[in-house]
Amino acid sequence: MAIWFNLLAIVAIGCGIAFKHPGLTVAGCAIALGLSLPIVYRSLRPKIPKSLSPSQRLQLVTIVTMLVVIISLLRIGGFFTYVGELSAGTDWSAVGAVGLWGGAIGQTTIATIAAFVSWRQYVVSRDLTIEQNRLNRQQNVITQQQTIDNYFQGISSLVLDDNGFLEDWPQERAFAVGRTAALLGSVNAEGKARVIRFLSRSKLLTPLQRDLRLGKVILNGDGGYDEDRIAGLRVIDLGVMLASIDLSLTDLRWSDLSDANLIRTSLTGCNLTKANLSRTILYQAKLNGADLKGTRFFYGKLESASPRIPNVDPDYITGEYSGAVVEDVDFTNVIGMSESQRQYCCAWCGENSRRTIPGGCKDVPNRLFISTARSFDDD
Incomplete structure (x- = not known):
């Protein structure tokens, strides 16, 4: 029976459209909708999630009803007609221009956000790299301590x-x-x-x-x-093990470096308190900022002490040939230099180094003759 009523409703809708009769068309639509809704509901009902409680189902139906009511009220109030008239009188070329500007602003905003995201990624990557380097240095220190032990x-x-x-x-x-x-x-x-x-x-x-x-x-x-x-x-x-290396800012107190070859070695800021540098080759070494309190540069008497000479035995009583080779050494800002150390270094360091010794060397003659042949290859 429902099939015949549906067919009748379709015929009514078709006749209403053909003869331009709105009432007949509306009646046919109402009959068709009234007959179709129960059938569709019965087929969809098993598919409705069982997890929805009756109150949730009621809320869902209420929301749909409210949407229908709102749309109907807007239709009755002429809102859609007003929108249509406004659309007809709108200069869409101007709206397009505004849209282009909006698009440009949007693209600029997106580019700014992308730049900010890239910068944040760089910051995070940089922090991770710094942390990884710190952990690597820490691991290297631990490994080095184990190796030394x-x-x-x-x-x-x-x-x-x-x-x-x-x-x-x-x-x-x-x-x-x-x-x-x-x-x-x-x-x-x-x-x-x-x-x-x-x-x-x-x-x-x-x-x-x-x-x-x-x-x-x-x-x-x-x-x-x-x-x-x-x-x-x-x-x-030690021989030449410490030649031309960097020992800056290290603790070398009480170290016996006598007879060692420290040519061009950097001892900047080192603590050389009580270190023994007799007969040490310090040619062109850097002692700037070093602590020389009690450091031994020679044996014997200051007046007769002189730097070592290859293949010549030292005299530890008079100090002859028992001293360190201090030629062209940088003594800038050394601390703890005694008067005997100053006089020895002034006498044997050469003209360039004399200008770096605290207190100056005007009262001490330059005993280092440039023409004197000096060779340190044997060390």
């Missing part, structure tokens, strides 16, 4: 016997020198300073008196070893 243990085991006495044979000394050279070439300035302090305080850089037959070091009776600056033998001879 292993070196300390290895050197101690190499040159000491079971009773803790020096038992360094030529082969052990050669191994110790090789391990030291390899380590100093792979650690930073602070690591180098730690190694130097350890070796100095352990008397491994000091020339020790030895038995002429067995080569064993000789105890001094006071719990230590006798030094022999003339004929003694060092466990580790």
Whole structure:
């Protein structure tokens, strides 16, 4: 029966449209809608989510009803007619121009936002890179400390016997020198300073008196070893290990750097308190800002002390040839320089370096003759 009524409604709608009869058309639409809605509802009802409660379903229907009511009121009030008239009288070319300006502003805004996002990404990436570099440096420091600690243990085991006495044979000394050279070439300035302090305080850089037959070091009776600056033998001879490297701002207090080659080495800002620099080659080294309190540059008397000369034995009583080579050294802003240190350095540092020594050198004659042949290749 519903099929026949639907067909009748379709015929009514068709006749109303054909004969331009609105009433017949509306009646046909009403009949068709009234017959179709129950059928559509029955088919859609099983598909309605069961999760919706009756109150939620009521709210959904109410919202749809309110939309229909609002649209109807706007239609009755002539809102859509007013909009149509306004649209007909609008200069759409002007609206298009405004749209173009709006588009340009929108594009500028989007570009600004994109630039801001890119900048924020750069900031985040930069912060991550900085943090990663910090972690890498921290890991490198830990690794370096472990390497140095292993070196300390290895050197101690190499040159000491079971009773803790020096038992360094030529082969052990050669191994110790090789391990030291390899380590100093792979650690930073602070690591180098730690190694130097350890070796100095352990008397491994000091020339020790030895038995002429067995080569064993000789105890001094006071719990230590006798030094022999003339004929003694060092466990580790630094040689050129520290030449032309950067040791700036490191702690080298009480370090025995005697006879070492520090040519063009940077000791800027170093703490050299009580360090032994006798017969050390400091040619063109940088000592600016270093602490020289108690630093030894020579042995013997100031009046007769002079820098080392290759292949000439020093006299540690008079000081002749026992001093450090200080030619062209930068002494700018050094602190703790004693009067004897100032006079020695003024006498033997050369004309260029004399201008850098605190207090000046006008009262000290220049004893360094440029024509004097000096060669440091043997070190």
